[in-house]
Amino acid sequence: GGADLECEMLVLGAGPGGYSAAFRAADLGMKTVLVERYATLGGVCLNVGCIPSKALLHVTAVTDAAKGMAEHGIAFGKPKIDLDKLRGWKEKVVGKLTGGLAGMAKARKVRTVRGVGKFLDPHHLEVALTSGDGQEPTGDKQVVKFDKCIIAAGSQSVKLPFIPDDPRVVDSTGALELTTIPKRMLVIGGGIIGLEMATVYSSLGTRIDVVEMLDGLMTGADRDLVKVWEKVNTPRFDKVMLKTRTTDVKAQKNGLKVSFEGDNAPTEPQLYDMILQSVGRTPNGNKIGAENAGVAVDERGFIATDKQMRTNVGHIFAIGDIIGQPMLAHKAVHEAHVAAEAAAGQKSFFDARQIPSVAYTDPEVAWAGKTEAECKAEGIKYGKAVFPWAASGRAIANGRDEGFTKVLFDEETHRIIGGAIVGTQAGDLISELCLAIEMGCDPVDIGKTIHPHPTLGESVGMAAELFEGVCTDLP
Numbered sequence: 001g002g003a004d005l006e007c008e009m010l011v012l013g014a015g016p017g018g019y020s021a022a023f024r025a026a027d028l029g030m031k032t033v034l035v036e037r038y039a040t041l042g043g044v045c046l047n048v049g050c051i052p053s054k055a056l057l058h059v060t061a062v063t064d065a066a067k068g069m070a071e072h073g074i075a076f077g078k079p080k081i082d083l084d085k086l087r088g089w090k091e092k093v094v095g096k097l098t099g100g101l102a103g104m105a106k107a108r109k110v111r112t113v114r115g116v117g118k119f120l121d122p123h124h125l126e127v128a129l130t131s132g133d134g135q136e137p138t139g140d141k142q143v144v145k146f147d148k149c150i151i152a153a154g155s156q157s158v159k160l161p162f163i164p165d166d167p168r169v170v171d172s173t174g175a176l177e178l179t180t181i182p183k184r185m186l187v188i189g190g191g192i193i194g195l196e197m198a199t200v201y202s203s204l205g206t207r208i209d210v211v212e213m214l215d216g217l218m219t220g221a222d223r224d225l226v227k228v229w230e231k232v233n234t235p236r237f238d239k240v241m242l243k244t245r246t247t248d249v250k251a252q253k254n255g256l257k258v259s260f261e262g263d264n265a266p267t268e269p270q271l272y273d274m275i276l277q278s279v280g281r282t283p284n285g286n287k288i289g290a291e292n293a294g295v296a297v298d299e300r301g302f303i304a305t306d307k308q309m310r311t312n313v314g315h316i317f318a319i320g321d322i323i324g325q326p327m328l329a330h331k332a333v334h335e336a337h338v339a340a341e342a343a344a345g346q347k348s349f350f351d352a353r354q355i356p357s358v359a360y361t362d363p364e365v366a367w368a369g370k371t372e373a374e375c376k377a378e379g380i381k382y383g384k385a386v387f388p389w390a391a392s393g394r395a396i397a398n399g400r401d402e403g404f405t406k407v408l409f410d411e412e413t414h415r416i417i418g419g420a421i422v423g424t425q426a427g428d429l430i431s432e433l434c435l436a437i438e439m440g441c442d443p444v445d446i447g448k449t450i451h452p453h454p455t456l457g458e459s460v461g462m463a464a465e466l467f468e469g470v471c472t473d474l475p
């Protein structure tokens with residue numbers, strides 16, 4: 001059929017998956033078109049996810065740390081919050097990064113088409129062009145003909161059906177807009193995203209309740225880590241209601257009236273100024289006309305792929321949140337490179353031994369490879385060493401010695417198979433354990449590596465050293 005534009009590689013969606021795929025494809029010599037409905041590149045992660053949340057968490061962490069300094073002999077006055085400036089800081093951070101991406105796309109001659117894409121058939125995508133800050137349709141359409149395609153259309157927040165449409169009810173995107181600092185907020189869902197936003201708002205002075213249906217927060221992490229986080233964060237929250245559900249929300253003039261049910265439900269309905277829904281994310285698989293291209297989408301909206309990120313249609317690949325858990329930017333980026341390389345005929349496979357998870361809360365919680373819960377479920381015989389930060393000179397000097405570093409190894413092979421850290425900077429510190437797992441290190445490799453003293457990173461070496469004597473007779 002007729003097309004306005006032709007390319008070797010079409011990438012649908014410009015999040016971390018999509019832009020990484022487009023850049024790699026262009027670097028490998030393919031004529032590449034990148035279709036994105038929003039005004040800027042970067043997707044959820046850069047615009048309304050990873051990056052703006054960290055810009056705010058940075059500011060609130062510094063504020064919290066300053067409050068704690070009175071104990072060490074330096075007292076500051078009460079913080080004055082200029083919400084416009086704070087929002088401006090976050091926008092500047094995002095703008096720097098999305099602007100950088102636009103420059104990188106241009107340098108690689110990746111053609112971007114702004115609009116909502118829908119497959120017409122296995123080789124054509126129709127784009128309903130959009131303009132403005134959001135995705136306002138211009139009324140014009142463009143058809144792109146492609147040889148190969150990578151679907152990277154991402155995911156969006158799940159909405160609970162019984163919650164009314166009200167400006168005081170937000171998802172993570174709305175919470176990051178930071179239009180007001182509510183007095184009292186309910187966070188529905190005790191996963192990483194909910195708890196990061198709760199950290200930001202509580203530091204700004206909001207009183208917060210968290211409600212979670214399951215019997216724990218951050219359910220992917222081992223409980224010993226979460227216990228440390230909970231101990232530090234008890235004063236931050238009014239109530240953390242586990243094994244409890246919200247059953248009804250009424251929008252009233254004086255607030256949102258919420259009813260609860262479950263083990264820790266308050267007897268009376270509670271009144272909030274703001275509700276954050278953070279109960280998970282759902283893939284955009286059902287919104288791209290995948291059926292016209294013959295691409296199979298499951299009932300939840302996920303697209304299945306093989307280890308080269310190929311869908312059931314040989315020349316169409318899929319990556320990132322739209323193919324499944326864990327929905328994380330670094331996973332999307334690595335899948336993107338595999339997909340672009342495989343499309344270019346290379347023998348690339350996605351074969352990660354570990355994908356790290358980090359909650360950028362205070363303290364941070366980070367884990368990689370197998371958790372203890374997974375080892376137990378899979379019947380893996382594992383050894384573990386835990387180095388408490390109460391024995392770390394640097395953590396004590398920082399006044400933050402509540403954390404620990406944990407290393408897990410396989411008792412048969414002696415290889416490190418998992419690691420976890422709770423404490424300040426845990427997200428930065430976990431990388432050494434990611435590398436150890438990926439390279440098949442044994443604990444002695446790390447224990448005998450000289451780490452700089454006094455650092456938090458030393459705790460990884462110290463934990464590994466605890467295995468010495470256990471792992472002397474290596475296979």
Ligand code: FAD
Pocket residue numbers: 012013014015016017018035036037038042043044045046048049050051053115116117118152153154155172173193284287288319320321322327328329330331332360
């Ligand atoms: P997305 O980033 O979702 O990008 C998909 C893009 O496709 C979007 O720009 C969308 O507009 C576009 N699109 C969709 N359909 C169409 C269409 N039909 N036509 C045109 N364009 C379309 N992950 C981390 O690793 N670390 C973090 O710290 C972290 N923090 C987060 C905080 C929050 C508040 C949220 C919500 C998420 C966070 N994540 C984090 C998750 C991370 O943002 C996602 O895993 C990541 O963005 C997924 O990348 P992606 O490329 O698959 O899709």
